[in-house]
Amino acid sequence: MFVSWMYSWINDILTYLGLAQKKGKLVFLGLDNAGKTSLLYRLRDDKMSAHVPTHLPTSEELSLGGVRFLTYDLGGHEQVRRVWREYTPAVDGIVFIIDVACHARMEEARVELQALMTDENVAHVPIAVVGNKIDKAGALSEEQLKWSMGLQHQCTGKDTQPQDCPSRPVEVFMCSVLQRQGYGAPLKWIASFL
Ligand SMILES: Nc1nc2c(ncn2[C@@H]2O[C@H](COP(=O)(O)OP(=O)(O)O)[C@@H](O)[C@H]2O)c(=O)[nH]1
Ligand SMILES: [Mg+2]
Numbered sequence: 001m002f003v004s005w006m007y008s009w010i011n012d013i014l015t016y017l018g019l020a021q022k023k024g025k026l027v028f029l030g031l032d033n034a035g036k037t038s039l040l041y042r043l044r045d046d047k048m049s050a051h052v053p054t055h056l057p058t059s060e061e062l063s064l065g066g067v068r069f070l071t072y073d074l075g076g077h078e079q080v081r082r083v084w085r086e087y088t089p090a091v092d093g094i095v096f097i098i099d100v101a102c103h104a105r106m107e108e109a110r111v112e113l114q115a116l117m118t119d120e121n122v123a124h125v126p127i128a129v130v131g132n133k134i135d136k137a138g139a140l141s142e143e144q145l146k147w148s149m150g151l152q153h154q155c156t157g158k159d160t161q162p163q164d165c166p167s168r169p170v171e172v173f174m175c176s177v178l179q180r181q182g183y184g185a186p187l188k189w190i191a192s193f194l
Helices: 002-016 036-044 078-087 103-117 142-149 184-191
Strands: 024-031 059-064 067-074 093-099 127-132 170-174
Touching: 002 059, 024 036, 024 103, 036 059, 036 067, 036 093, 067 078, 093 103, 093 184, 103 127, 103 142, 127 142, 127 184, 142 170, 170 184
Parallel strands: 024 067, 024 093, 093 127, 127 170
Antiparallel strands: 059 067
16 A cells, blocks of 8 residues: 555656656756755655665765666865766766855856866766756846856757757756745756656
């Protein structure tokens, strides 16, 4: 009874995110305080405890069906920048989360994102850049976030089919994890490339 309820719930959320029948490893990256853990909890929807501690204090993991989600805090020095790759080779998708209400750390986020985008080890991996906390006063708009991140000319489109995407897929999305708003779209977008 419990098992079948659990199974159908997991199936529902994966179907909603376009991830049912998909297999893959997705990483949520971003500076600390961006909202990665909150997003992971939203996916879990506080209903199950598959949310396990990992090898690092700054990392978390959740498995739903055939999909593994891992979070890593970035920021600081080069060593921190590389650490997630050592533990998590062969990722299939990257969700880069930014606190769009935190103007003071926008440049730090941009540096991390640029390092990620020029990292040869993940050169073909789709990146969803997600501006979180749009509910907060002073939050950047999608256009402003693109400018701040240097992505004005890099986005490949929200509706581009995988076969029509000539370069590495990159797209910007806006959300409020707190208000349960907008975080489905970037995950559905990533799912289309799995
Ligand atoms: N206002 C607002 N706060 C958020 C949102 N998402 C996360 N937070 C808050 O931001 C803080 C950091 O979130 P957390 O998930 O721990 O960030 P992490 O360090 O990236 O894992 C917490 O206090 C969250 O409650 C959001 O959409 N809006
Ligand atoms: Mg966290």
